[in-house]
Amino acid sequence: MRYLKAALAAVLSCCVLSVPVSAQNKAVKIGVLDDMSGPYAENTGPGDVASVKFAVADFGGSVLGKPIEVVAADFQSKVDVGVGIAKRWYDDEDVDMVIGIPNSAIALALVKVAQEKNRIVMPTAAATSALTGKGCGPNTIHWIYDTYGQTKTIVEALSKQGGNTWFFVTVDYAFGLAIEQDATQFIQAAGGKVLGSVRHPLNSPDFSSYIVQAQASKAKGLMVANGGNDIINAVKQAAEFGLMKQGMRISAPLAQFPDVHGLGLKIAQGLLLSSPFYYDMNPQARAYTDRFAKEMGRPPSFIQAGTYGAVLHYLKAVQAAGTDEAKAVLAKMRELPINDFMTKDGRVRPDGRVIRDMYLMEVKTPAESKGEWDLAKIVATVPGKDAFRPMGEGGCPFAGKP
Known part of the structure; x- marks a missing residue:
């Protein structure tokens, strides 16, 4: 700010x-x-x-x-x-x-x-x-x-690492609901299961009750389906409750580098995000x-x-x-x-x-970082033809042939 x-x-x-x-x-x-x-x-x-x-x-x-x-x-x-x-x-x-x-x-x-x-x-x-x-x-x-490309990049990567159970903390309007909906289809397609989800209002200061529910679910993956300040508050409180130390992988499809910077690498290290851009x-x-x-x-x-x-x-x-x-x-x-x-x-x-093209990125540890904004590393590149929903599956009434 x-x-x-x-x-x-x-x-x-x-x-x-x-x-x-x-x-x-x-x-x-x-x-x-x-x-x-x-x-x-x-x-x-x-x-x-x-x-x-x-x-x-x-x-x-x-x-x-x-x-x-x-x-x-x-x-x-x-x-x-x-x-x-x-x-x-x-x-x-x-x-x-x-x-x-x-x-x-x-x-x-x-x-x-x-x-x-x-x-x-x-x-x-x-x-x-x-x-x-x-x-x-x-x-x-x-x-x-979009929510399709962001969630596909993350879910498919974690599914390959054995992440077959998930919990969502979702902001309660069209954007958050779309993240949860798109991610769920990829989780199910990979043979995984959603163990639960909670909804919160935009710009929430306190995520403790939501994080406790995520912790109790014993899910292997927690997806923070929100953006901006809500990402920062949710991930901070997940760290305070020790979710990462307990082995839960946390992802935030809409996290961006100012968010990671706001969290600090000590808290955010290991966070998975998806991005079409990296400053370097x-x-x-x-x-x-x-x-x-x-x-x-x-x-x-x-x-x-x-x-x-x-x-x-x-x-x-x-x-x-x-x-x-x-x-x-x-x-x-x-x-x-x-x-x-x-x-x-x-x-x-x-x-x-x-x-x-889209990039799967992982937030660096403090030891890996070489500067204030050296925050993440590219883990994988997803070609554009694979990253986004096929046009014929979207239901757009104005779309002709691809």
Whole structure:
């Protein structure tokens, strides 16, 4: 949180400067709808805004002779607030594309809004795989990751190590329920069994009763099906109750490097996570990390890193289409290959799912770490074609042939 307070002031300043609206659509406008001060702000929020601004600057600040403008807002983790902001942006402020949205319930609602308004929505932060399943839409691209890919990577790895019994601590809304649902199918497919699950409200300060139930289950694996501050609180209390020392493997599919840093390696060591990005994965990723850290005071989360690539791809598609009209731009986004520092030869499927490699990662021990942000090691690479749900199994009514 210490990085967040300083960054938030800059974000709000950015918003104020971007308020003037052109009724004649004389700009290409990107709206960053995000958690600027709540449980997901560290991994999204101000860092997402910074990534969008980096991408706009690197593209040259204009496209098709129009300036590229950025607006940003805090949805306060409320569906009605988030939907209201997006509708206002689309209707009154000529926003062409909305990005970010680290709340699956809001993202699913905006799929329908974007279709109705013929604008684009790119949930770079929302996780539910329903965004490319039954909740998909023709104007939506799910850019970075989803609950299917995150859980498959972890469950299959632990199942091979004998992890055949599981317990879930799940945040009680669309995102957490999707993690549990997707993970359960992989557990059962591997011959495993779910021994129990508990639900908790978003941003819970006390997980002790949930951890006691997990401990009593005698499960070999505990999956923390939440994000942000909830991951930190749940894993800390699992360590206090000695679950890891008792042999239970703990995984957090949505854990990101700021979360691990917040936990500290003494507590987090051995935690399994899934990620499409690591700050030192190649020289380009390292250069972007250094740039981001100079601005924000720490390396990016994988969501913040992915948001940069999403905006660049969108702007390339606008340029290639010769217009910012949504359907033409979406067609180009599906046609053009994705190449940036975290994605090589990626692609956008007809159902809106971006296909890219995923990495199974394990948090390092304090002895293994060579620096403050040297937090995890890549254990395995899962090719994109294997990491994500086959398009024919998702039930997206707008998907054609893969």
